[in-house]
Each structure stands twice: as C-alpha cells, then as structure tokens.
Amino acid sequence: MNERLNRRLVAVMFTDMVGYTALMQADERLGLDKRDRYMSALEGHHDAFGGTIVQRLGDGSMSMFPSALAAVLAAVEIQRELATEDVPVRIGVHVGEVVVDPERLTGDAVNIAARIESFAVPGGVMLSDSAYDQIKNRSDVGIVRLGRFRLKHVGRPFDLYAVAADGVVVPDPGALEGKGEQFASLPSNLPDPPAALVGRPAELASLVELAREHRVVTITGPGGVGKTRIVIELGRLLAPEFLDGVAFVALADVTEPADFLPALADALDVKEAEGRTLGDGVAALIGDKKALLLLDNLEQVVSAASEVAGLAESCPGLRIVTTSRTPLRIAAEREYPLAPLELPPPSDTDSTESLMAYPAVALFVERGRKARGSFELMPENAGVVAAVCRRLDGLPLALELAAARLRLLSPEALLERLDHALQVLTSGPRDIPERQQTLRATIDWSHSLLSESEQRACSGAWPSSREGAPSPISRPSAPTPARPSSTSWSRSSTRLSSRRTARVTGFGCSRRSESTLANGSRPRARRARSR
Numbered sequence: 001m002n003e004r005l006n007r008r009l010v011a012v013m014f015t016d017m018v019g020y021t022a023l024m025q026a027d028e029r030l031g032l033d034k035r036d037r038y039m040s041a042l043e044g045h046h047d048a049f050g051g052t053i054v055q056r057l058g059d060g061s062m063s064m065f066p067s068a069l070a071a072v073l074a075a076v077e078i079q080r081e082l083a084t085e086d087v088p089v090r091i092g093v094h095v096g097e098v099v100v101d102p103e104r105l106t107g108d109a110v111n112i113a114a115r116i117e118s119f120a121v122p123g124g125v126m127l128s129d130s131a132y133d134q135i136k137n138r139s140d141v142g143i144v145r146l147g148r149f150r151l152k153h154v155g156r157p158f159d160l161y162a163v164a165a166d167g168v169v170v171p172d173p174g175a176l177e178g179k180g181e182q183f184a185s186l187p188s189n190l191p192d193p194p195a196a197l198v199g200r201p202a203e204l205a206s207l208v209e210l211a212r213e214h215r216v217v218t219i220t221g222p223g224g225v226g227k228t229r230i231v232i233e234l235g236r237l238l239a240p241e242f243l244d245g246v247a248f249v250a251l252a253d254v255t256e257p258a259d260f261l262p263a264l265a266d267a268l269d270v271k272e273a274e275g276r277t278l279g280d281g282v283a284a285l286i287g288d289k290k291a292l293l294l295l296d297n298l299e300q301v302v303s304a305a306s307e308v309a310g311l312a313e314s315c316p317g318l319r320i321v322t323t324s325r326t327p328l329r330i331a332a333e334r335e336y337p338l339a340p341l342e343l344p345p346p347s348d349t350d351s352t353e354s355l356m357a358y359p360a361v362a363l364f365v366e367r368g369r370k371a372r373g374s375f376e377l378m379p380e381n382a383g384v385v386a387a388v389c390r391r392l393d394g395l396p397l398a399l400e401l402a403a404a405r406l407r408l409l410s411p412e413a414l415l416e417r418l419d420h421a422l423q424v425l426t427s428g429p430r431d432i433p434e435r436q437q438t439l440r441a442t443i444d445w446s447h448s449l450l451s452e453s454e455q456r457a458c459s460g461a462w463p464s465s466r467e468g469a470p471s472p473i474s475r476p477s478a479p480t481p482a483r484p485s486s487t488s489w490s491r492s493s494t495r496l497s498s499r500r501t502a503r504v505t506g507f508g509c510s511r512r513s514e515s516t517l518a519n520g521s522r523p524r525a526r527r528a529r530s531r
C-alpha cells in the first residue's frame, strides 16, 4: 500500500493574506479585488519558477516547488509585486518529504511548513532550517537568522530564517509570534570598546583556533596586559559562528566564589525557580545551543572553576573563554598566556616608520595623540618614545597611563621620571627579595606618573596593592602554559629586562588601584552585591 504512495522531497510553500476576513467585512469589493491580485501574482510566479499550486484556501494557498531556491525566488517576486499593490501576504517555505495527491499534499512537512508560515510577517518570507540549508551557499539570496523555535506539535526544534531582499520585509527577531514559541537565547551583549584594537593578529588567530577546539580557554596574564580587550575582540570575531549568542559576563565585582553562579545567572537573565539550582537553570537555558560565554576577570573566584567545568560538560555546543590572572586548572581547560605588546628590540635604529610597526609604540603614540593633539612620533623623539615603551615593558595599561601624561610632560620628562623611579630601586636595601624590590619600584614609578591630586586619591589604595602579589609577565611563543621564570631584573642597569623573559610590574596590583589609575580619578563605586 505504502509503495503506491507518491512520496517526494519538495519545497512546500504556504501563503496567506493578512487581515482578509476583516477587509471583506469592511469593504467586500476591495477585499475581492485584493484577493484577485494576490491570486494572480501567485499563479504568475509559480508558473515562472516551476511551482504547482495544490490548494487554494479562502485567503491562502499551499503549493510545492522542485527546490528551495525556486520557491524562494518565486516568493521574492510575489512579495515585490504585492508590495506595489498594497496586498499584505505572509509566505513560509520548508523542505521535506510529502505524499502528493492530485488535490492535496500530506505529511509532516506540510504541517511544519504551515507553522513556519505562521511566524512570517506581512510582506516577509520565512524559511525553515532545511529550506535554508539548500540555499545557504547562494551569494545572491540574502538571509537573516531569527533564532531557534519550538513549533506546536512538532518534535524537533527549528531554526528560522528570513529572506532579506529589496521589497521583502525582514521581521524583528525579538517580536516574532506564530504557532509555537521561541527558545530563549543568550543575550548578545559584547561591550563596545572605546578604541580600536592595536596589534594582536597572531594572538587572535591562535585564540580563535583554541576556542573552536576546546570547551574552556583561559586567557591568563597580569592586570593591564590586555586580557579583557582581546577577549572582546575574540567574541566579535567568533560571533558569526555562535549563532545562539555571545554573552559577556564581567565578574570584576564578584569576589566570593559563592557569588559566581548568581552573577552568571543574573547576566544571562536566568531566574531562580523551585526544584532546580541556578546552575541547572543556566545549563537549561544554554542546552545544546551553539553559544559562546566570555567570563571576564575570573581570578577572584577561580575556586568556582568546578561550576565552569560542569557547565562546559552539560552544554555540548557551548564554548567558554575566560580571562584570569591564573588558570582554572580544570581538565577541559586550555590556557593561553597573553604577553604584553611587542616592543622594538634595543638594537632597532628607531626610525619612526619601523617603530610604528611595533604595537607597543603604536598604542603609546595613539594614546599620546589623544592626550595632546600635537603629539607625533618624529625623528627627534623616536628614540625617547621607544625607550619609554621598553621601560613600560609593552604593557598596554602602563602605556596608556604614561601616554596620558603627555598632556603635561614631554616624552623626555616622562622618561626621566621613569628612570628616577627605577633608580630608587637600585639604591634601596639589598636584603629584600628581588621580586619585591622590582614590585616596589614599579609601583613607585607608576605612582610618580600621577598628578599630585591623583597621588592623594591613590594614597588609600597603595598599601593594599603592595600586599597583592602580582603575576609575572611572560611572553610565551606558543599558547602553552608558561612557567613563570624568576624576575630578570638586570643588576647592571636600571632597565627592565628585554623581551621574552618574565618580569614584574606594578600593574599586577589590586583592581582598586588599577581602576583609580585607569580613570585618573577616584575609584568608581562598586555595584552592590546581593548575597
């Protein structure tokens, strides 16, 4: 019996005229006139693209096409024609197997196509994921993804897409209604960085690969090295691959491991519910979505690492990238130690062009220009600028803070202040450990860069920053965990070590002093934490 059925894989199209019944009640002549135009557009474009109208309903139609492409091209032409005649029609297309009778089509694909159409807006063309699959490689058909939906009485979830073309209406993904409901997706909330990224092409390429291959990637490095900045850039680069959302969760204010899950749930808008933990709620929201979660500043709550591991394990499509001064040490994790920006080697001839090719110099000069409009890298100051960047180890935050001083200081005066701070170190007591000596000196030099009022504002912050042990900066050549080597303070000179060795700087200090420095003002009030 089954063998006699005419089963075919086709593109099923549903259309209907929105508001037809109301229009007929209000103005029957106009209603009939619009319906005639609608039917004539349907017939003309079905003929042109090899479609067959199987059923005409009062204010709608069901038809089939040999391919999704034929159906989409016909749908676009139908909408273009009807747009000029002010006839509001919705169109939905789905590809699937149907049983073809002379007067009707049957099968799941028919019901699904009807549900897909129910989500279309007047003037729009809605596609199911299987219709989209057939045309996704066509460069001449614009498509917008609208999210994942649970269709009424349909077993599997569907991704819905809208055709974007001249004369076709594209719906707002947040306001779709139809027979079924949209799955909640992650908030796509990447912050907008205040300035363009300088350098880092190789680092980003490595991170993109790592994030594709590993469930958890941790970008490590001391404060100010650029972890937050690069993870935001990574999120932007990966966004097209993570269609269910790229969520950025700033954890700078979360200091207690117990507050980690509440903060995460809050950021993802997961509410407490009876009979499930917040962790379960977050895992249920993400489910099997292809989503990217960026957890910034995890270092204060690394002991919440098991929560991160659990989440990564229960959500197969999820990738987590964290930033932290220390790795989480969980099995799924790959660490990427982020080095400061590349510096010109001491042997460089310091020509302005060759210097600007080094990201550390480029960042300093760019921020210097912001501080003082007339500042430029010139042959006369090139050597001094390169020396300042080397003194600051290419650390982005240090470069930004120093460059801000160009408003009041010449590059020479800036270099002198840095030198002075470093001399304090060499003249200091010899019996304290090398690492602490270096730390003290770098805090001193960073302090010496501030104006008097800023120094006063900082005075409360320094003691706590001295207590916090900063992490050494390393310049790894490959994304493998770097073993912190001893500080390579050179006893024979007042310079910090050359590239590719571990160093300590004052910017590994507490967040409070970082934000004080970064804003050049008092620390911002912290967001009240709910316990």
Ligand SMILES: Nc1ncnc2c1ncn2[C@@H]1O[C@H](COP(=O)(O)OP(=O)(O)O)[C@@H](O)[C@H]1O
Residues within 6 Å of the ligand: 195, 196, 197, 198, 199, 200, 221, 222, 223, 224, 225, 226, 227, 228, 229, 230, 323, 363, 396, 397, 400
């Ligand atoms: N590659 C870069 N290009 C431009 N600015 C950068 C770059 N890296 C860091 N910065 C800036 O330097 C400062 C410190 O970077 P940030 O990402 O906050 O460091 P971290 O998160 O490691 O403490 C920020 O103002 C940031 O915008």
Ligand SMILES: [Mg+2]
Residues within 6 Å of the ligand: 227, 228, 229, 296, 297, 323
């Ligand atoms: Mg940060």
